[in-house]
Amino acid sequence: MTRGAILFAFNSLKYDYYAMAEHTAKRINHFLNMPVTLVTDEESLASDSGYKFDKVITVKADKDNIRDGMPWINKGRYQAYELSPYDETLLLDVDYVVNSDRLLKCFDLYEDFCCHDNTAFYMHPKVSQELLSSYSYKTLWATAVVFKKTERAKQIFECLKMVQENYAHYANIHQFISNVYRNDYALTLALRIVNGHTVLPGDIIPWNLLHIGKNTSVYANTDDEFNTEYTVLFDNWQKGKIRKEYITIKDTDFHVMNKDIYVELIKHG
Amino acid sequence: MDINTLLADAKARFSHNSAKHYLREKYSSKLILADQGGLWKADKETISLLNSLDTEKVVLMDTFDNPVEVDRVELLSKLSTIYSETMKAWLKEAQELEGKR
Numbered sequence: 579m580t581r582g583a584i585l586f587a588f589n590s591l592k593y594d595y596y597a598m599a600e601h602t603a604k605r606i607n608h609f610l611n612m613p614v615t616l617v618t619d620e621e622s623l624a625s626d627s628g629y630k631f632d633k634v635i636t637v638k639a640d641k642d643n644i645r646d647g648m649p650w651i652n653k654g655r656y657q658a659y660e661l662s663p664y665d666e667t668l669l670l671d672v673d674y675v676v677n678s679d680r681l682l683k684c685f686d687l688y689e690d691f692c693c694h695d696n697t698a699f700y701m702h703p704k705v706s707q708e709l710l711s712s713y714s715y716k717t718l719w720a721t722a723v724v725f726k727k728t729e730r731a732k733q734i735f736e737c738l739k740m741v742q743e744n745y746a747h748y749a750n751i752h753q754f755i756s757n758v759y760r761n762d763y764a765l766t767l768a769l770r771i772v773n774g775h776t777v778l779p780g781d782i783i784p785w786n787l788l789h790i791g792k793n794t795s796v797y798a799n800t801d802d803e804f805n806t807e808y809t810v811l812f813d814n815w816q817k818g819k820i821r822k823e824y825i826t827i828k829d830t831d832f833h834v835m836n837k838d839i840y841v842e843l844i845k846h847g
Numbered sequence: 848m849d850i851n852t853l854l855a856d857a858k859a860r861f862s863h864n865s866a867k868h869y870l871r872e873k874y875s876s877k878l879i880l881a882d883q884g885g886l887w888k889a890d891k892e893t894i895s896l897l898n899s900l901d902t903e904k905v906v907l908m909d910t911f912d913n914p915v916e917v918d919r920v921e922l923l924s925k926l927s928t929i930y931s932e933t934m935k936a937w938l939k940e941a942q943e944l945e946g947k948r
Contacts, residue, residue: 680876687881703868779911784886785876811859822859825866826944830873 581685582613582632582664587672588639588651589622593837595651596625598672601844603631605676608804612668617661619651635661643759653742655720655761659727659735669723671833673840677806678829680785681722689780690726691734693765694719694787700832701794701812701823710763711753718769718777719787720761721833730772737768788832795839798846799826808832861947870944874937880929883917885909889930897923 583606587599596618603614613632619639640653658669666685670676684692695718699705708717725731741748741764748767749756769781790796790810799807807828814821834840878889886909887893897905897919905919 683876683879683881687879687886698868698872700869701862701865703865784879784910786872788872810865812862812865823862823865824859825862825869826947827869827873828940830869 579666580664581666581668582615582662583610583668583670584615584617584658584662584664585670585672586617586652586655586658587622588619589625590650591648593841594625595672596622597627597844598837598840600627600629602670602672602674602676603629605804606668606670609676609679610668610682613664615661615663617654617657633663637661645758650758652761653759655764656735656739656742658723659725659732662727666726667724669720669725671721673834673837674721675832675834675840675843677808677831680831681724684722684724684783687784688724688726690728691724691731691769692781692783693723693769694721695777695782696786697789698786699789699791699794700810700825700827701814702791705791708762710766714752714754715766715770717762718766720765721787722783723765724783734768734772737771738764741767741771788830790832790834790836790839792835795836796832796834796843798843801846861944863944866944866947867941870937870941873940874933877933877936878929879910880925882922882925883915885913885915885917886911887922887926889926889933891930894923894926894930897926 585599585602587595589595599616603616606612606614615633615635616631617635617637620636623636637654637657639651641649641651643650643653658667668681695716696707697719709715710717742759745759745764746756752767754763770777773781793813793815795811797809797811798805799809807826809824809826811822811824814823834843880887880889885907888910896907900919903919904916906914906916909915
């Protein structure tokens with residue numbers, strides 16, 4: 579049974595996602611001891627700095643999705659099932675910092691597909707869970723997904739494709755904004771459709787996805803390539819003044835929502 | 848990073864509440880174990896229940912609310928080990944963070 583990770587990275591005008599993918603791939607190799615396949619396009623390949631992915635697959639980027647006035651190439655994630663060369667695959671966002679071997683546990687506990695349904699924010703302990711809209715489902719997260727090549731997993735990814743192609747329709751039904759395509763929302767709908775409009779407990783990773791969120795930055799505490807200790811700094815606004823607060827974290831994975839912060843992180847370890 | 852940001856960051860205070868929250872997130876995930884066809888949490892309730900029973904095989908509800916027949920001693924041993932190791936590591940890191948200002 580082969581096991582590996584797959585990353586999708588398409589450079590935008592502002593961000594070098596290829597560099598992010600290289601950074602994440604090195605950490606996957608180091609902490610999870612897994613090969614990494616990259617799905618990218620010819621344009622992004624120009625950013626190659628010499629890191630050897632297990633496999634590089636080039637596809638035509640779907641530049642249809644616009645965020646902040648520029649293309650945000652996050653469509654086509656459904657191809658992970660077909661493109662993955664592994665029997666068991668970890669599909670990860672490139673802005674997820676692998677900082678422990680915790681994701682390996684998913685392979686022990688899942689049936690054939692799992693993702694996060696709960697998140698927590700460092701420095702924001704009381705943030706509520708995101709919903710598609712006020713009257714709709716709790717969002718599932720496409721940030722870290724583990725799947726096996728089974729008929730059911732195939733159906734989930736085929737359904738993901740169907741939801742992507744009919745995103746405006748589902749946005750209309752579930753009352754969320756369709757202008758910007760989000761994989762999290764599409765996955766939420768696809769998994770529920772395949773499961774008969776419910777969520778199976780076995781499809782859920784039984785711990786929270788940890789985000790570095792709003793007003794929060796993160797710094798590596800050393801310049802080591804595989805540094806595991808970070809300082810998380812938070813601007814706590816109280817009565818118009820900022821009170822700076824911090825914590826240190828180690829051996830814990832996290833997802834950086836702000837790409838500028840992630841770019842800085844890549845530069846410094 | 849400019850000097851003003853550096854100075855502002857230098858005045859940052861350690862947030863004990865956020866650190867406590869972070870430790871709970873980090874270590875509660877380490878208490879999870881997939882074993883004998885079920886998913887288990889090495890918590891005091893499960894360990895106490897396994898300890899209080901005396902048969903070789905027992906049927907327990909796992910964290911997915913599925914009844915699973917397990918070898919009691921084997922599961923108790925694994926969960927006790929995980930609980931003990933995780934709580935020790937949790938305490939150690941909590942004590943390290945307590946000293947921060």
